[in-house]
């Protein structure tokens with residue numbers, strides 16, 4: 001039986017010999033301290049959890065440990081690493097026998113800086129992405145993703161309208177079918193609905209797998225949309 005090349009990234013854990021200070025960032029974050037062994041899905045892995053649960057800290061550390069720039073981009077983006085936590089030095093990554101053809105860290109919050117860097121390179125990279133809206137530019141980058149890649153996305157929905165999130169879901173599926181692997185930190189119930197995925201919940205007890213319909217994102221969004229007149233009355237009531 002042939003062994004599958006995916007997932008390109010198979011396990012993420014804290015190295016046994018890592019020097020750890022549990023009283024300071026990032027190991028004072030419960031999900032980081034008690035992360036155990038993350039086993040990414042061959043297709044898509046989602047990081048979910050409350051604001052501040054440690055998703056971006058983890059994704060950034062994985063990206064930097066893979067040799068990608070902390071602000072985002074591919075290995076060809078040569079920018080100084082910005083405010084990177086010590087986590088990437090402590091991670092042990094188990095990789096596939098086959099390297100991905102391409103790796104990219106796409107991060108909505110620092111996309112602007114990466115585009116400025118690309119604009120400053122010698123001509124040849126196509127028109128400036130600065131003349132595109134945030135969401136258009138984000139989708140442009142996603143649509144440039146190619147087969148056999150490993151892609152890390154940090155909160156793609158920050159840039160995308162609901163319609164574009166649906167388009168992103170379809171683009172991700174096309175890429176998965178071309179041997180790509182994704183790890184995505186998100187709050188988007190639209191993206192989280194992707195079926196060939198593992199959803200990992202970051203919270204006070206560490207990192208645990210959860211089913212789509214058991215996520216707070218699904219439950220809260222469904223409840224609000226189904227009952228928004230009552231929910232608004234409750235939320236906006238004078239006490």
Ligand SMILES: Nc1ncnc2c1ncn2[C@@H]1O[C@H](COP(=O)(O)OP(=O)(O)OP(=O)(O)O)[C@@H](O)[C@H]1O
Pocket residue numbers: 025029049050051052053054055056057058083
């Ligand atoms: N450089 C830093 N130094 C100290 N604490 C930090 C630093 N960066 C982030 N934190 C803290 O670490 C915690 C986790 O932050 P992180 O950005 O990883 O959360 P998140 O799960 O991605 O949140 P969100 O959903 O809001 O994006 C937060 O409490 C944050 O304030």
